[in-house]
Amino acid sequence: MNSTFRWFVAALGGFWATLGAGLALAEEPSTLNMPQGVTAISREVYDLHMLVFWIVCAIGAVVFGALFYSILKHRKSQGAVAATFHESTAVEIVWTVIPFIILVAMAIPAAKTLIAMEDTSNAEVTIKVTGYQWKWHYEYVGEDVGFFSVLNAEHNAARKVGSGIDVSQYEHYLKDVDRELVVPVGKKVRFLFTAADVIHAWWVPDLAVKKDAIPGFINEGWAIIDEPGVFRGKCAELCGRDHGFMPVVVRAVPQDEYATWLAGQRGEAQAEASAAEREWSGEELIARGEGVYNTNCASCHQGQGQGIPGVFPAIAGSAVATGALDAHLDVIYNGVAGTAMAGFGAQLSDLDIAAVVNFQRSAFGNSADGALQPADVAALR
Amino acid sequence: MSATTAEHHDEHHDEPAKGWKRWVFTTNHKDIGTLYLWLSLIMFFIGGAMALIIRAELFSPGMQITDPGFFNQMTTMHALIMVFGVVMPATVGLANWMIPMMIGAPDMALPRMNNLSFWILPFAFAMLASTLFMDSGGPAAGWTLYPPLVLQGGTSFAFVIFSIHFMGISSVMGSINIVATIFNMRAPGMTLLKMPLFVWTWLITAYLLIATIPVFAGAVTMLLTDKFFGTSFFSAAGGGDPVMYQHIFWFFGHPEVYILILPAFGIVSAIIPTFSRKPLFGYASMVYATASIAFLSFIVWAHHMFTTGMPLAGELFFMFSTMLIAVPTGVKVFNWVATMWRGSLTFETPMLFAVGFVVMFTIGGLSGLMLAMAPIDFQYHDTYFVVAHFHYVLVPGAIFSIMAAAYYWLPKWTGNMYDEKLGKIHFWTSTVFVNLLFFPMHFVGLAGMPRRIPDYNLQFADWNAVASIGAFGFGFAQLIFVWVVIKCIKGGEKATDEVWEGADGLEWTVASPAPYHTFSSPPEVK
Numbered sequence: 001m002n003s004t005f006r007w008f009v010a011a012l013g014g015f016w017a018t019l020g021a022g023l024a025l026a027e028e029p030s031t032l033n034m035p036q037g038v039t040a041i042s043r044e045v046y047d048l049h050m051l052v053f054w055i056v057c058a059i060g061a062v063v064f065g066a067l068f069y070s071i072l073k074h075r076k077s078q079g080a081v082a083a084t085f086h087e088s089t090a091v092e093i094v095w096t097v098i099p100f101i102i103l104v105a106m107a108i109p110a111a112k113t114l115i116a117m118e119d120t121s122n123a124e125v126t127i128k129v130t131g132y133q134w135k136w137h138y139e140y141v142g143e144d145v146g147f148f149s150v151l152n153a154e155h156n157a158a159r160k161v162g163s164g165i166d167v168s169q170y171e172h173y174l175k176d177v178d179r180e181l182v183v184p185v186g187k188k189v190r191f192l193f194t195a196a197d198v199i200h201a202w203w204v205p206d207l208a209v210k211k212d213a214i215p216g217f218i219n220e221g222w223a224i225i226d227e228p229g230v231f232r233g234k235c236a237e238l239c240g241r242d243h244g245f246m247p248v249v250v251r252a253v254p255q256d257e258y259a260t261w262l263a264g265q266r267g268e269a270q271a272e273a274s275a276a277e278r279e280w281s282g283e284e285l286i287a288r289g290e291g292v293y294n295t296n297c298a299s300c301h302q303g304q305g306q307g308i309p310g311v312f313p314a315i316a317g318s319a320v321a322t323g324a325l326d327a328h329l330d331v332i333y334n335g336v337a338g339t340a341m342a343g344f345g346a347q348l349s350d351l352d353i354a355a356v357v358n359f360q361r362s363a364f365g366n367s368a369d370g371a372l373q374p375a376d377v378a379a380l381r
Numbered sequence: 382m383s384a385t386t387a388e389h390h391d392e393h394h395d396e397p398a399k400g401w402k403r404w405v406f407t408t409n410h411k412d413i414g415t416l417y418l419w420l421s422l423i424m425f426f427i428g429g430a431m432a433l434i435i436r437a438e439l440f441s442p443g444m445q446i447t448d449p450g451f452f453n454q455m456t457t458m459h460a461l462i463m464v465f466g467v468v469m470p471a472t473v474g475l476a477n478w479m480i481p482m483m484i485g486a487p488d489m490a491l492p493r494m495n496n497l498s499f500w501i502l503p504f505a506f507a508m509l510a511s512t513l514f515m516d517s518g519g520p521a522a523g524w525t526l527y528p529p530l531v532l533q534g535g536t537s538f539a540f541v542i543f544s545i546h547f548m549g550i551s552s553v554m555g556s557i558n559i560v561a562t563i564f565n566m567r568a569p570g571m572t573l574l575k576m577p578l579f580v581w582t583w584l585i586t587a588y589l590l591i592a593t594i595p596v597f598a599g600a601v602t603m604l605l606t607d608k609f610f611g612t613s614f615f616s617a618a619g620g621g622d623p624v625m626y627q628h629i630f631w632f633f634g635h636p637e638v639y640i641l642i643l644p645a646f647g648i649v650s651a652i653i654p655t656f657s658r659k660p661l662f663g664y665a666s667m668v669y670a671t672a673s674i675a676f677l678s679f680i681v682w683a684h685h686m687f688t689t690g691m692p693l694a695g696e697l698f699f700m701f702s703t704m705l706i707a708v709p710t711g712v713k714v715f716n717w718v719a720t721m722w723r724g725s726l727t728f729e730t731p732m733l734f735a736v737g738f739v740v741m742f743t744i745g746g747l748s749g750l751m752l753a754m755a756p757i758d759f760q761y762h763d764t765y766f767v768v769a770h771f772h773y774v775l776v777p778g779a780i781f782s783i784m785a786a787a788y789y790w791l792p793k794w795t796g797n798m799y800d801e802k803l804g805k806i807h808f809w810t811s812t813v814f815v816n817l818l819f820f821p822m823h824f825v826g827l828a829g830m831p832r833r834i835p836d837y838n839l840q841f842a843d844w845n846a847v848a849s850i851g852a853f854g855f856g857f858a859q860l861i862f863v864w865v866v867i868k869c870i871k872g873g874e875k876a877t878d879e880v881w882e883g884a885d886g887l888e889w890t891v892a893s894p895a896p897y898h899t900f901s902s903p904p905e906v907k
Contacts, residue, residue, distance in 0.1 A: 031825075031840055031843070032827065033824070034827045060744070067718050067740065071726065074657075074725065075726045077727070082883075086659070087662065087664070092666050095711065096712060103704045110700065110754045110756055114700070114756045117756055159444055163444075171839075172838070174837065197529065198533065199527060199623060201763060203831070209759070210688050210762060211690060212689045215529060216617020216623070217690070234829070234834075235831070236831045242449060243453075244835050310515070310516025311518060311535060338532075339533065340533040
């Protein structure tokens with residue numbers, strides 16, 4: 001047994017040494033350690049993390065060192081005879097006071113960083129981030145720009161059970177979205193977090209920002225990003241079946257590029273609004289509705305509209321989707337209280353609501369035609 | 382007290398009843414302890430099977446076997462079962478078996494209530510598990526049951542809450558029984574500061590349970606009325622506050638963590654001195670450290686909620702108070718090491734598990750210290766780093782201590798020695814696989830993998846595969862334990878009364894196996 005223990009101790013020592021060296025030398029993006037990130041705060045957080053990490057390693061080395069020394073040397077099989085001491089006030093005071101001093105030494109820099117992180121004053125750009133099941137809505141406060149950001153459609157198709165698609169072909173699998181959050185570099189960007197349905201958490205490791213988005217409440221966070229780049233994160237608070245599938249992608253760009261982008265967004269929004277005003281054919285609406293369905297409905301009601309019995313009602317052959325048009329529109333527009341069915345009136349454009357209602361009524365064996373026009377939805381607003 | 386003593390002179394109660402009636406109607410603390418331990422072992426495999434479903438899905442990127450909703454049910458049920466169905470019943474079972482024998486009492490103070498507090502549990506867990514087969518499925522919002530998400534579930538949620546109430550009633554009754562036993566039934570001369578540490582840690586644990594379980598019951602009852610009776614305790618739309626639920630939950634939830642681990646401290650404090658052949662170092666400071674941890678556990682709850690947007694003052698307070706827990710916890714670890722220091726050590730299976738506990742619980746404690754630091758906790762929170770942390774304190778922590786206790790006292794329970802070789806194989810396979818399972822979770826967590834997700838980016842693939850291999854290895858290694866226990870019950874080398882060379886305490890003064898009734902007349906404690 002003795003040699004086993006020596007081997008064990010050596011292995012343990014080797015393990016810790018490798019771990020330490022690995023962490024110290026790891027390239028970014030690391031698969032072992034926290035990223036240093038791209039803000040002054042994120043680097044402070046990283047340094048604090050490493051400081052505490054080395055402190056606990058040192059404590060571990062002392063404690064495990066003493067323990068394994070005992071295991072090796074104070075064995076009965078080595079002829080060790082038990083001592084009889086069982087207390088020592090002096091020693092006990094020492095190992096109460098020393099850890100306390102170490103804790104104080106750790107608490108001071110931690111408190112400093114924390115205070116800096118919570119100072120959201122003097123922001124130059126304010127973005128309201130709203131969590132939905134399962135997407136993010138970004139609103140540029142005062143800029144008249146806002147949009148939803150959902151998981152990349154290819155990834156969304158690939159992640160279904162039995163999709164038969166090899167997910168390893170996507171470098172940013174589950175970390176890519178249709179529309180990125182674009183922010184300027186070098187400016188203090190303040191985020192206001194809230195949610196429409198359940199609690200979510202907006203997390204981008206490179207910004208060291210993670211904050212809960214809570215329905216009915218507004219939380220704050222901020223970042224000054226030093227360099228242009230794309231920074232990826234995820235929802236961090238369990239928010240239902242597709243919690244794992246609502247990524248965050250932040251693209252930091254220089255100020256002039258940011259201004260151009262903002263103007264472009266306004267133009268796009270206008271184009272979309274005017275598109276809704278014309279008369280759409282039923283086929284056009286149904287074709288558009290399929291995309292809307294896959295992004296917004298398929299997670300619960302499933303790809304073929306079959307639903308999940310007892311949990312999510314089927315669309316195929318359902319009383320709602322084959323019944324009165326008004327009642328169907330009401331469910332989509334206002335949601336169903338007390339269930340996971342959200343009201344999409346606040347989330348989708350008139351055009352998309354009309355499209356998805358028509359799609360649901362004509363797909364999965366349902367046989368109505370595309371009778372609902374965007375203008376009919378607009379009448380509800 | 383005198384009535385209780387008199388009853389035990391009644392000859393009719395000397396032998397256990399025959400057949401199933403013995404187990405259903407028993408008021409004997411040893412029988413009830415055995416029932417608790419078997420329930421715990423069965424639930425361990427049920428909760429473990431759920432963990433293996435989770436790890437099988439997470440073995441590689443892409444969704445292979447589970448629907449995301451079912452995956453969430455698995456993470457939720459796995460946690461509820463492991464916390465309320467495995468660790469708590471196991472430590473209550475050990476308390477039932479050992480506390481009367483350790484303090485020289487003939488039985489628990491309230492034996493009929495003891496029967497009731499056990500027999501509620503199988504029904505509670507059957508009800509909880511039955512939700513998996515209902516249309517709306519099992520709970521899927523995580524074991525913390527946060528609203529509003531948890532309120533989106535279907536009608537099966539009522540069964541979940543009802544079963545939690547049952548478990549709570551069982552725990553409170555069990556705790557009242559333990560407190561009553563310890564305060565009223567100690568043998569003459571067994572002063573409080575002579576009690577074995579396992580008795581002390583359980584006394585304090587019982588108070589934590591009595592103080593916090595009703596709070597939890599209140600929280601889930603408010604969920605019930607929010608869901609079914611139109612109240613808005615936790616709905617901002619109706620004037621409520623979803624974060625208030627988190628405060629109430631964690632006011633229960635953090636002491637609950639110590640409810641799971643304090644009895645483990647007691648077990649390890651019994652085993653290490655025995656196999657070091659040396660008295661426990663710093664007995665009094667161990668008692669005070671336990672009490673300090675229990676006190677502090679009530680004022681640290683919001684460190685689970687740093688990202689909810691508390692005011693800065695709140696974040697600072699909860700960061701400092703949480704860091705403070707490191708001091709009494711450190712004292713405990715140092716005392717265990719000092720107990721082994723210059724002892725005369727041997728490494729039978731209970732000692733292996735106890736030393737494994739000290740090492741790996743300490744790893745979990747050190748990552749806990751990292752998590753206490755609010756500014757970096759923002760990065761750790763709700764990632765696999767947290768999963769690694771609490772599994773280190775609960776699996777090679779609490780579960781290893783329970784394994785240690787089982788090996789330590791099995792000879793006293795059965796009268797036979799367990800198979801030492803198999804025990805050692807069980808320890809080493811468990812230790813290797815448990816580290817393969819949980820250590821890589823630190824890495825993926827730091828690198829950015831959130832918890833409670835069924836699918837992930839390629840960058841996390843390697844370590845997740847390693848963890849899954851560890852999970853299956855650890856799971857199957859536990860079958861060795863079942864084999865050891867059955868073999869030990871069936872026979873084996875006869876155990877002496879003292880069993881272990883260095884053992885100290887009243888339980889080692891009675892015969893092995895312990896007679897059905899022990900200490901009908903109280904022993905003298907010097």
